[in-house]
Amino acid sequence: MDKTYVLVPRKCIGCRTCELACSFVHSNDGKLGRSRIHVHPIAEGHFIQMNCLQCVEAACVKVCPTKALARSEDTGAVRLLEGRCIGCALCATACPFGHIHFDRPAGLPVKCDLCGGEPACAKFCPSKALEMR
Amino acid sequence: MTVTFTINGVQVEAEAGGSVLDTARRYGFEVPSLCHHEAVVPYGACRMCLTEITRGKRRKITTSCNYEVLPGIEVRTDTPEVRRHQSMVLELILAKAPENKALRDLAARYGLRVPRFARVARQKIKDCILCGLCARVCSESIGAHALTFTGRGDLRDVGVPFQGEPRTCIGCGSCASVCPTSCIVMEDTRTTRKIWDRTFRFVACDVCGGPVMTEEHKEHAIKTAGLPAEYYKTCPTCRQNGLAGHFARVGS
Numbered sequence: 001m002d003k004t005y006v007l008v009p010r011k012c013i014g015c016r017t018c019e020l021a022c023s024f025v026h027s028n029d030g031k032l033g034r035s036r037i038h039v040h041p042i043a044e045g046h047f048i049q050m051n052c053l054q055c056v057e058a059a060c061v062k063v064c065p066t067k068a069l070a071r072s073e074d075t076g077a078v079r080l081l082e083g084r085c086i087g088c089a090l091c092a093t094a095c096p097f098g099h100i101h102f103d104r105p106a107g108l109p110v111k112c113d114l115c116g117g118e119p120a121c122a123k124f125c126p127s128k129a130l131e132m133r
Numbered sequence: 134m135t136v137t138f139t140i141n142g143v144q145v146e147a148e149a150g151g152s153v154l155d156t157a158r159r160y161g162f163e164v165p166s167l168c169h170h171e172a173v174v175p176y177g178a179c180r181m182c183l184t185e186i187t188r189g190k191r192r193k194i195t196t197s198c199n200y201e202v203l204p205g206i207e208v209r210t211d212t213p214e215v216r217r218h219q220s221m222v223l224e225l226i227l228a229k230a231p232e233n234k235a236l237r238d239l240a241a242r243y244g245l246r247v248p249r250f251a252r253v254a255r256q257k258i259k260d261c262i263l264c265g266l267c268a269r270v271c272s273e274s275i276g277a278h279a280l281t282f283t284g285r286g287d288l289r290d291v292g293v294p295f296q297g298e299p300r301t302c303i304g305c306g307s308c309a310s311v312c313p314t315s316c317i318v319m320e321d322t323r324t325t326r327k328i329w330d331r332t333f334r335f336v337a338c339d340v341c342g343g344p345v346m347t348e349e350h351k352e353h354a355i356k357t358a359g360l361p362a363e364y365y366k367t368c369p370t371c372r373q374n375g376l377a378g379h380f381a382r383v384g385s
Contacts, residue, residue: 009380038373040373040374040377042377042378042380042381043381046381048377048380048381050373050376050377059360059364062358062359062360063354063358063360065274065275065276065357066171066172066274068172081171083170083171084171084172085172085310086170086172086270086274086275086307086310086311087306087307087309087310087311088274088275088305088306088307088310088350089305089306089346090305090346090350090354090358092369093345093346093351093354093364093365093369094354094358094360094364094365095369095372096364096372097372097373097376098367098368098369098370098371098372098373098374098375098376099369099373100369101369101370102369104321107306107309107310107311108310
């Protein structure tokens with residue numbers, strides 16, 4: 001946990017490469033809806049990336065009835081233990097920032113896990129608006 | 134306390150109290166199962182997780198999901214005998230749901246194509262294999278106790294206690310998510326969710342009017358999770374959009 005995931009909206013050019021990278025890494029089909037990260041246009045030529053903040057006191061962890069969301073010790077990220085998840089979708093509704101989406105066909109929440117410490121979105125970001133540093 | 138034993142000749146370690154199935158999977162050994170879920174207490178209903186376990190001089194074929202790890206036991210997950218037993222169990226399960234895709238995919242791995250037994254399903258829900266996972270998740274994890282086994286013998290079924298509408302169901306959809314044969318039908322529209330013959334109304338998002346969660350699920354969440362009611366007024370998408378808009382205003 002010597003590196004921090006940093007988002008710099010000022011550098012974001014709105015290319016959505018991060019969304020593509022994320023959905024390919026996590027679902028193999030490249031559907032942007034399956035992406036954990038989302039780029040929002042906020043003004044002409046300005047964008048902001050929205051992704052899980054890995055809250056210290058996370059609402060998703062608090063509400064999960066089966067402890068399927070747990071903090072990973074090596075990355076500090078709250079990640080989903082798929083085997084424990086029962087698909088009640090409570091985490092998605094509890095997140096105060098709306099960063100968890102529920103994938104109904106799969107019956108699982110879509111939640112950033114920092115790719116185990118090397119996020120694909122940061123690796124592919126051409127303008128270094130997403131970085132591990 | 135850790136327990137050391139072997140799986141397919143490989144020495145493995147597990148916490149005392151854990152199951153052979155979970156340990157085997159953690160070490161990458163493939164053991165099939167249908168009724169097992171880490172979130173609930175093992176039940177041993179489907180019998181697909183059969184393994185050969187030798188303890189001292191005794192050797193037996195037994196379910197690994199509810200077999201607690203013991204020091205020195207020898208587990209084998211891939212012997213021809215184990216596969217033969219699993220194949221037989223699967224053939225019997227297939228008689229309940231011969232057309233189910235998940236079961237057919239599993240059967241293909243055992244070289245089973247044409248079901249040997251005539252269809253015997255008397256369950257109300259097509260393709261239900263009576264593993265009871267939906268009922269266990271509903272009671273143990275959610276705490277709603279809306280589903281149960283009903284009837285006996287060949288009339289055994291999974292459903293609502295005393296028939297009718299599930300009065301304590303909160304419409305969370307967990308049963309449909311965990312069902313190994315995906316046989317629980319949940320129909321969502323923009324405003325309603327229909328499951329177990331009961332129609333639930335969705336809480337409408339304050340911004341877009343789309344579905345957030347069922348009203349009963351919201352009440353349940355407020356009671357059990359201890360989060361304030363304001364948490365459940367908007368859908369995740371609108372909440373994220375709102376936050377982006379907030380940052381835009383702060384930034385400009």
